[in-house]
Amino acid sequence: MSYKPKPHVSAALRHLRLSVIICAAALGACLLLHILVWAFVHYTDARWTEVKATDTPRDVVVVEPGASQSENTRSLSDPAHPVSQGRAAQTESPRSGAEPLTVRGRAATRAPADVNRVLSRNDSWFRSISSLSQTVGVVAALTLMLLMIQGVIVAGGANVPGVERAVTSTSWTIVIALLCLPLADVFVSLPFGGVFCSYASMTASSEAIRAGAPDAPTGMQFYGQHLLIPLVIFATLVIVTIRFHMGVEEGVIVTSMSELDEKLDREMSSIKFVATRAPRSVGALHRAMGDNADDVSPSLTRASRSPLPDPVDEPLSDEPPRRIKDPQTGKPMQRPI
Structure with missing residues (x-):
């Protein structure tokens, strides 16, 4: 018995199918954008800039309390306050009696911070793009999960053939939504912070990995969270969207000639x-x-191949042939006496 789609069920499934495609496309774009921002942050120094010297020479005045104005005026060549080409030179005076820095019982050396290396304008751009992708991605993941649940309810209630594919797609979409949520902000004890983590967490992990800090995340955790898992989610997202489309296809009434031709081709190939x-x-x-x-x-x-009978060879009758204008036959009728 063939299934006959109903108009109201067809309209609902058509709307849900289009909404699922839009949400899946938005989520996939956010995943790719997140990977792109992470690559710029971790593998380049685009978010940093260095303070450059000015070409105009200027005298530097160091004001000390309790000194006269003539004593406060010093030139650039003053050895007490070295300034080289407009950049502040880093000098460290170790404190007397200060204990050396130790990490887990071992002596550690800490490189002094470069005061001439500051955040550039690109850092604000990266922060804005990351925040946008995080917000849109989380909303798209939750919306996609709810739309697929609605599609399963409608298709299952209408007994649409192929609803098992929609159920499988919905199950995987729930897993995708949970992986995309920044659960570490709510559950601090979780080791996985979610794919769409905050920009501050991303930059902190990247700086810790590059500096070799003792509390830095492992390489598998860092690259898995920001590269491997987003790529796996993107591939899974494409598969579940196609399966959901195939699962509710039987319940959608065909309205265009292209869809009708495709459906007829599939039916003819299956016969x-x-x-x-x-x-x-x-x-x-x-x-x-x-x-x-x-x-x-x-x-x-x-x-x-069987021969047909020859009409010339067949006997017609015992009567002699007669002329066309002859009203009587060649053999007159015998009348009884």
């Missing part, structure tokens, strides 16, 4: 032609088209 004997009409048609005699049915071959 198996099993014929043990060709009909006479098909055989005669092949014969008229000039096919070989071996391709025609054996019954048709025997019938075509």
Whole structure:
């Protein structure tokens, strides 16, 4: 028994199918954007800039409390306050009695911070793009999950064939939504912070990895969170969207010729032609088209090869032939006496 789609169910499934495609496309774009921002942050120094010296030489005045104005005016060559080409030189005076820095019982050396290396304007751009992708991605993941749940309810209630594919897609979409949520902001004890983590967490992890800090995340955790898992989610997203589309397709009424042609092609390809004997009409048609005699049915071959009776050889009657204008036959009728 073939399933006949209903108009109201078809309209609902068509709307849900279009909404699922839009949400899946938005989520996929956000995943790719997140990977792009992470690559710029971790593998380049685009978010940093260095303070450059000015070409105009200027005297530097250092004001000390309790000194006169003449004593406060110092030149650039003052060894007490070294300034080289507009950049502040880094000098460290170790404190007397200060204990050396130790990490887990071992002595550690800490490189002084470069005061001439500051955040550039690109950092604000990266922060804005990351925040936008995080917000849109989380909303798209939750919306996609709810839309697929609605699609399963509608297709299951209408007994649409292929609803099992929609159920499988919905199950995987729930997993995708949970992986995209920044659960570490709510559950601090979780080791996985979600794909769409904050920009501050991303930059902190990147700086810790590059500096080799003892509390830095492992390489598998860092690259898995920001690269491997987003790529796996993107591939899974494409698969579940296609399966959901196939699962609710039987419940959608075809309205365009292209969709009708595709549906007819699929139905014709699924039909198996099993014929043990060709009909006479098909055989005669092949014969008229000039096919070989071996391709025609054996019954048709025997019938075509049998000789037809010659009408000249058959006796017509015992009466002699008569003329056209003769009203009587050649043999007159015998009248009884």
